Amino acid sequence: MTTLPExxxxxxVRYRALQNLDPQGxxxxxxxxxxxxxxxxxxxxxxxxxxxxxxxxGEVAARLVSVLGERGETGARxxxxxxxxxxxxxxxxxxxxxxGHADPDQRKFAADILGQLSLRAAEPALVQALxxxxxxxxxxxxxxxxxxxxxxxxxxxxxxxxxxxxxxxxAALEGLTLLRTPPPLSELLPLLEDSRLRRSAxxxxxxxxxxxxxxxxxRSLASPSRSVREAALSALGTQAALESMRRAEVESxxxxxxxxxxxxxxxxxxxxEADDVSVRAGALLxxxxxxxxxxxxxxxxxxxxxxxLREVLATLGSLGAEGGRVxxxxxxxxxxxxxxxxxxxxxxxxDASSVTALCALLEWAEDDLRSVVVRALxxxxxxxxxxxxxxxxxxxxxxxxxxxxxxxxxxxxxxxxLELLEEAVLSRASPEAVMAxxxxxxxxxxxxxxxLARDADPAWRAAAVEVASEVDIAVGRxxxxxxxxxxxxxxxxxxVRVTGRLGGPEAGxxxxxxxxxxxxxxxxxxxxxxxxxxxxxxxxxxxxLVLHPDGGLAVAAVRALSRLGRASPRVLREAAxxxxxxxxxxxxxxxxxxxxxxxxxxxxxxxxxxxxxAAAARVVxxxxxxxxxxxxxxxxxxxxxxxxxxxLVDAVARLSRR
Amino acid sequence: MARFDDSRPEMTLExxxxxxxxxxxxxxxxxxxxxxxVMERRLxxxxxxxxxxxxxxxxxxxxxxxxxxxxxxxxxxSLTTHETYFFREPSQLKAxxxxxxxxxxxxxxxxRRLRLWSAGCSSGEExxxxxxxxxxxxxxxxxxxxxxxTDISRRxxxxxxxxxxxxxxxxxxxxxxxxxxxxxxxxxxxxxxxxVRAMVSFGHHNLxxxxxxxxxxxxxxxxxxxxxxxxxxxxRRRVLRILRDRLVPGGYLLLGHSENLLNLGADFELVHxxxxxxxxxxxxxxxxxSEER
Ligand SMILES: C[S@@+](CC[C@H](N)C(=O)[O-])C[C@H]1O[C@@H](n2cnc3c(N)ncnc32)[C@H](O)[C@@H]1O
Numbered sequence: 016m017t018t019l020p021e022x023x024x025x026x027x028v029r030y031r032a033l034q035n036l037d038p039q040g041x042x043x044x045x046x047x048x049x050x051x052x053x054x055x056x057x058x059x060x061x062x063x064x065x066x067x068x069x070x071x072x073g074e075v076a077a078r079l080v081s082v083l084g085e086r087g088e089t090g091a092r093x094x095x096x097x098x099x100x101x102x103x104x105x106x107x108x109x110x111x112x113x114x115g116h117a118d119p120d121q122r123k124f125a126a127d128i129l130g131q132l133s134l135r136a137a138e139p140a141l142v143q144a145l146x147x148x149x150x151x152x153x154x155x156x157x158x159x160x161x162x163x164x165x166x167x168x169x170x171x172x173x174x175x176x177x178x179x180x181x182x183x184x185x186a187a188l189e190g191l192t193l194l195r196t197p198p199p200l201s202e203l204l205p206l207l208e209d210s211r212l213r214r215s216a217x218x219x220x221x222x223x224x225x226x227x228x229x230x231x232x233x234r235s236l237a238s239p240s241r242s243v244r245e246a247a248l249s250a251l252g253t254q255a256a257l258e259s260m261r262r263a264e265v266e267s268x269x270x271x272x273x274x275x276x277x278x279x280x281x282x283x284x285x286x287x288e289a290d291d292v293s294v295r296a297g298a299l300l301x302x303x304x305x306x307x308x309x310x311x312x313x314x315x316x317x318x319x320x321x322x323x324l325r326e327v328l329a330t331l332g333s334l335g336a337e338g339g340r341v342x343x344x345x346x347x348x349x350x351x352x353x354x355x356x357x358x359x360x361x362x363x364x365x366d367a368s369s370v371t372a373l374c375a376l377l378e379w380a381e382d383d384l385r386s387v388v389v390r391a392l393x394x395x396x397x398x399x400x401x402x403x404x405x406x407x408x409x410x411x412x413x414x415x416x417x418x419x420x421x422x423x424x425x426x427x428x429x430x431x432x433l434e435l436l437e438e439a440v441l442s443r444a445s446p447e448a449v450m451a452x453x454x455x456x457x458x459x460x461x462x463x464x465x466x467l468a469r470d471a472d473p474a475w476r477a478a479a480v481e482v483a484s485e486v487d488i489a490v491g492r493x494x495x496x497x498x499x500x501x502x503x504x505x506x507x508x509x510x511v512r513v514t515g516r517l518g519g520p521e522a523g524x525x526x527x528x529x530x531x532x533x534x535x536x537x538x539x540x541x542x543x544x545x546x547x548x549x550x551x552x553x554x555x556x557x558x559x560l561v562l563h564p565d566g567g568l569a570v571a572a573v574r575a576l577s578r579l580g581r582a583s584p585r586v587l588r589e590a591a592x593x594x595x596x597x598x599x600x601x602x603x604x605x606x607x608x609x610x611x612x613x614x615x616x617x618x619x620x621x622x623x624x625x626x627x628x629a630a631a632a633r634v635v636x637x638x639x640x641x642x643x644x645x646x647x648x649x650x651x652x653x654x655x656x657x658x659x660x661x662x663l664v665d666a667v668a669r670l671s672r673r
Numbered sequence: 674m675a676r677f678d679d680s681r682p683e684m685t686l687e688x689x690x691x692x693x694x695x696x697x698x699x700x701x702x703x704x705x706x707x708x709x710x711v712m713e714r715r716l717x718x719x720x721x722x723x724x725x726x727x728x729x730x731x732x733x734x735x736x737x738x739x740x741x742x743x744x745x746x747x748x749x750x751s752l753t754t755h756e757t758y759f760f761r762e763p764s765q766l767k768a769x770x771x772x773x774x775x776x777x778x779x780x781x782x783x784x785r786r787l788r789l790w791s792a793g794c795s796s797g798e799e800x801x802x803x804x805x806x807x808x809x810x811x812x813x814x815x816x817x818x819x820x821x822x823t824d825i826s827r828r829x830x831x832x833x834x835x836x837x838x839x840x841x842x843x844x845x846x847x848x849x850x851x852x853x854x855x856x857x858x859x860x861x862x863x864x865x866x867x868x869v870r871a872m873v874s875f876g877h878h879n880l881x882x883x884x885x886x887x888x889x890x891x892x893x894x895x896x897x898x899x900x901x902x903x904x905x906x907x908x909r910r911r912v913l914r915i916l917r918d919r920l921v922p923g924g925y926l927l928l929g930h931s932e933n934l935l936n937l938g939a940d941f942e943l944v945h946x947x948x949x950x951x952x953x954x955x956x957x958x959x960x961x962x963s964e965e966r
Contacts, residue, residue, distance in 0.1 A: 027942060057943070316841075319756055325710045347861050350841035351755055351796070359714070379860050382828060383751065386718060415722055536739060567737025597733055626687060658687055 026055045033061040038068045048078055051098070052091040059090055063098035072105035080109040083124050084116075096124060100131040107132070111140040119149035126152060130159030138165040145171055154186050161190025169196040176202055181211055188215035197222040204231065214246040221250030224259040226268060233272035236301075248286050248297030252326070255300050262300075262329075269304040280307050287313045292320055299326040303333040311341045315349055318356035331360035339364030343372040346380070354380070358387040367397035374403050386416045393420025396427040405435040405448070414447035418454075425455040440467070446478040453482030461490055468494040473503035480509040484517055492517055499525060504534045511537060515544025523550030530556050539571050546575030554581045561586055566595030573598060577605035584611040591615055596624040603630045613638050617646050620663075625656035632659065636666030644670040682720070684713040688728035692716070692748075695735055700749055700825055701881050701901075701908030715751040719744070750826045754903065757795040759802050759838070759846045762898065762930055768948035769894075770806055773925055777893050778812050780923065786817040790892040792880060792916065793900030794822030797833025797873070798842055801865050803896065804872040805854050821889065823878035833875050836865040880912045891921045898929035913940055917954050926952040 033050050036043050047069070050062025069075050079102075082088070082095035099106045106128070113125035126144065129137045141163060144156045157175055160168040168190075175187035176198060184206065191197060197219050206216040217235055220228050232254065235247035255265045273279045279301075286298035287310070295317055302310050311334060318327040331338060342357050342364070349357055358380075365373065373395070376388050389407060392400040401424060407417035425432040433455055439448040440463065449467055452460050464486065467479035480498045484491025491513055498510025511529045514522055522544070529541035530553065542560060545553045558581070560572035573590045576582045582605040590602035603619065606612020616634035619627055632650070635643050647670055651663040684692075689712060693704045704712055716731065723744070725731050735741050735748065760766060781787055787807070791800035800822030807818055824830055837858050843851065855863040878885055880900065895916050901909045916926060917940045926941060927949075941952035 321708060321711050321754060324714060328714075348840045350758075353841070379862070381832060383718070419721070565737070567733070570733060570737065595736075597736055626691060629687060658690060661686075 026058060029053060029055070029058045030061050033058060033065055036065055038065070038070065044069060044075065044078060048082065051082060051094045052088060054090075056090065059094040060097070063094045063101070066098040067101040072102050073108075076102055076106040076109050079106075080113055083113070084118070084121060092124070096128050099128050103132070104134060104136070107134060107136055111137065114140055114144045114147075119147075119152050122147060122149065122152045123155045126155035126159045130155070130162040133162045133164075135163060135165055137163050138168050142167050142171045145175070150180060150182065153180075154182050157183055157186035157190055161186070161193040164194050169194050173198045173202070176206065181209065184209075185212055185215055188212060188219050192219045192222065195222055200225060200227060207231065207235075213243055217243070217246040217250045218253070221253030222257070224254070224257045226264060229254055229265050229268040230272075233269055236269070236272050237276055244282065245286060245289055245291065245294045248301060249291060249293040250297065252293055252295075252297030252300050256296075266300065266304040269301055270306075273301060273305045279305060280309060283307065284310055284313055287317055292322060295320065296323055296326050299323065299330045303330040306334065308334055308338050308341055311338050312345050312348065312353075315342065315345075315353040315357045315360075318352050319350055321352075324356060327356050328360055331357065332363055334364075336364060336366055339366075339369065343369055343376070346376055351381070354384060355387075358384050358391070362387060362391045362394060365391045365395050367395050367399070370395050370397050370399045370403075373400075377403065377407075382412055386413055389413055389416040389420050393423035396424070398428040398431040400424055401428065401431045401435050405432075405439050405444070408439060408445045408447045408451065411445075414445055418447045418451040421451045422454050429455065437463075443475075446472070446474040449475060449478040450482050453479075453486050457486055461487055465490065465494065468497070473501070473506050476501065476503070477505040477509040480506060480513060484513045488517060492519075496525060499529060504537060507532065507534070507537050508540050511540045511544050515540075515547040518548035518550075522548035523552035526550060526553055527556075535565065535568065539568050542568065542571040542575050546571075546578035549579060551579050551581065554579055557581075558586060561589050561598075562593070566593070566597055569593055569595065569598045570601045573601040573605050577601075582606060584609075587611060587615050591619060596622075596627050599624075599627050600630045603627070603634050607634050608638055613640075613643065617643060620646060620650040621653070625659045628654065628656070628659040629662040632662035632666045636662070636669045639666070639670055639673075641670065641673055644673075681717050682727040684709060684716075684728045688732060689713075691732045692728065692735075695732065695745070696749060696752060697905075697908070699745055699881075700879055701904040701912065702749070702753065703903065703905045703908070704752065712752060716748060719747055719751060746825075746827070750828050753826055755795040755826065755829050757798045757899070758842045758844055759798045760850070761799065761802070761845060763845065765898075765927060765930065765949050766802070766806060768946045768951075769927065770810070772946045772948070773894065773951070774807075774810060774812075781816075781893065785815065787813060787819075788890055788892045789820045790889065790895045790919070791820060791822040792878075792895055792897040794824050794829075794833060794875070795826075796829045796838075796842070797822055797836060797875065798838070799896060799898065800833065800873045800875070801836070801854075801869055804869045805850065808854075808869060808872065818872060820873045821892075822873060822875045823880075823889070824875075825877070825879045827877055830875050830877060836870055837862050838865075880915065881908065883911075883915055886915045886919055889919050892919050892924055893921060894925040894927065895920060896927045898927065898932075900929075902929065902932055917941065920954040922954055923956045924954050926954070928952070 033047065036046060047062045047065045051059055053059050053062065066075055066079065076099060079095045079099050083092055085091060099110065110125045110129050114122055116122050126141065129141060141156050141160050145153055147153050147156060157172060160172055172187045172190045175183050178184055188206065192215070197203065200223055203216060203220055203223065206212045217232060220232055232247050232250045235243050238244050238247070251265065251269060254260055255262045276282070283298050283301050286294055289295055299314060299317055302314055311331070314327060314330050317323050331342065339361055342361060346354055346357060370392065373388050373392050377385055380388060389404065392404055401421070404417045404421050404424065407413045421432055421436065436448055436452040436455060440452055453464055464479045464483045467475050468483065470476050470479065476498070480494050483494050495510045495513035495517065498506045499514065501507050501510065507529065511526065514525050526541050526544055529537055532538050532541065542557055545557055554576060557572050557575050560568050563569045563572070569590065573582065573586070576586055587602045587606045590598050593599055599619065599622065603612070603616055606615055612634060616631040619631035620635070622628050622631065632647065635647055644667065647663055647666045651660065651667055654660045654663055689709045692712065697703050720731050723734060725734055735745055738744065777787060789803050791803060794800045800820045804820045807813055822833055839862050843863070851863070854866050854869055856866055858864040878889065897916060901912060904912065920926065942955050944951050944953045
């Protein structure tokens, strides 16, 4: 028997004893219930945890509810409440019953814990409990409804907004905010007149997608009370993020209001430091509305909170070229996350005057920041940006970004870019220069590209092969054919990719040996190339790969066959049995339109992977007939994954209309 | 947000979940759903660098490509939060210095050797801070003292080794400390003094990697602050088991202030200091509890 008739004296020992109890042991429930009454909060907590691990949670819940009734045992009652809140659905029946207890204290406990459980099933009982004679209980019930949710809950909370008791009105406001279901404006506006309710009402107002709400929120930006101003900012941030609201509209109303305030900038600076993230979000919007360039540094620093990245980028973006200039010279004082956000924003803010500062940044910034700076340089439209970018082609980590930036820069200053690229290729700076040269130089670069396709260094050959076809198809075909027999993997990969892209009647014959290449990357690219080029003469070889244990190869095979129109029922069936879920999803996609595909999808609605079930649900919804409806409904019943459920709900809706 | 690069692909919720799960199983970081936007922004450069057209294809790359391991590292690099600064959470540092350091000195008086670990050290500020604290303590003169900083991100490790910092890293550093432990560097930045740098070494380590952790020597104290806040409960448990194993019996574990270990079982015992709450690997196999769990 697992008994501890008396707790040993030392807290640590009692704590460990509870931690190590065997949940299956006899008498363990009694020991843990006794532990709830320990003098040490740590031991009580350990007991509460242990109770959540026991078998027969229904029995445990009933015992715990009885502890709630022990007057004078505050510690034990709180620990019991904690345990109940961790028990899930099993705690529901005894707690709902407790809502009818004679003692209001007990009823309040029940409501509080039901709120923590947040189970929709508690909704009817809680709505009913709003008629409780005791005010404290009603307040707890209203709060719980905000966590539990549901149509009736929202409705009941809305009715409470008219209750004479301010505590209830407050709980209703908070609950409706949690449920994101604002009442009509006409019911909400009067509550703003009550100073006790103003902050909560403002936050709820933020969920009303109407300009009239924006205007009312903005009036509170002038409030002498800091907490009211912060609630208004938070509401503003919420409003701008509402889908049915146009951000520009919110900004313009806010602008008008903020311009009336003499100390708006100082107040916003303060709000950007607020503890509440939603206040900071609103402050960011307000800075954008006001166009307050002086706040560019604190705005960027707001990105230390990841969740604000979107707002930070939007606000920095709205501060225009002037904001960009200030930002650029402030980079070195910014924290790492702020600097990353600032660099992103700069990409859209730079102009020819930014080149020097951007280059200075390249000198000391971290690597991933530098790649953003490189992108920004490509957008300055300044010939001065060409040289530093060409120099970066020699840095392996930045070469790709530099090459893309040079292509962008060439739109405005082609001659300079081209000249420097030729120079770079001649001085053998890096193979990336070849790619850039081909893209920028066009036909005149072909002789050089041809020569490079025979270079001694495979990286240069590969680059020349890749880009030649973008310049001239005939030349591209020729160098690609030679590349297919190259001894270096990188060059063969380039040759295969180009052969696929260019297609033509010979493609299948050309790709034949690549499909048997010793290197798996070459084989995989070859399978893709077969699909891209439409080489039906290679379908048989590709079919054999559907069962290949390398999931990447098998996915490529299914996709290629689908492009060729050769995803036969047999292929689909084989792919659907592949252990790699990605292959199964590829099969679903390949068969999406056909009756076999729909049958397959129906059989995969119970696949062990949620993403396969979701993909199957989409196919059934897209192409299933009325007979699929029953299946989809059944699957929906059994589905526990949120995303798969979403796909099934959508499928059921679409099938019901069919 | 239409303004920014309309051409870039959006991440569907399903792609988000797949990528998130993939990242989670690698390093324990659980990206919350409201962070989809952030994930999308941070991974775009990866898609661009690979020439991959959408996030579904990116996920398949991470699953299947021969370069998938390197790419997963790159993805984790871009997704992790590296926010840190010198002398962060001063009250905890004070408690460590005043209440634990004397204990460690007494305990190690014979070996005259002390090892601290900054686990999840980001760009090195925490590791150097600890070295500075110990340096300040005359009591360890002539001892063999080392602070070991590890992180999953190679990029921050490179920064840590460079040891050059700007104002935001120094926002909690007093003028006096600045004067004593840093020298000026280019671009308004400062560099950690060589004698402090000599006390610190860095290494690449995934806190979830049990085999890799065997390379870490036994520690007298581990600082693992503001790292596990990004993990879920089960990843935290795994990490704690590993950290415990790397501590000498009686060694201390210090977590960030917002981190609540209450639910993490009996692997550690709670130590109430005057200024803080820290955890300790039990000295001896405690009563009623088998050592191997
Ligand atoms: C917010 S920083 C904390 C830095 C420092 N400890 C402090 O408190 O200031 C978190 C660091 O943990 C690192 N990290 C996250 N997951 C990790 C893992 N599984 N293994 C090792 N380091 C990890 C991140 O790369 C990041 O640099």
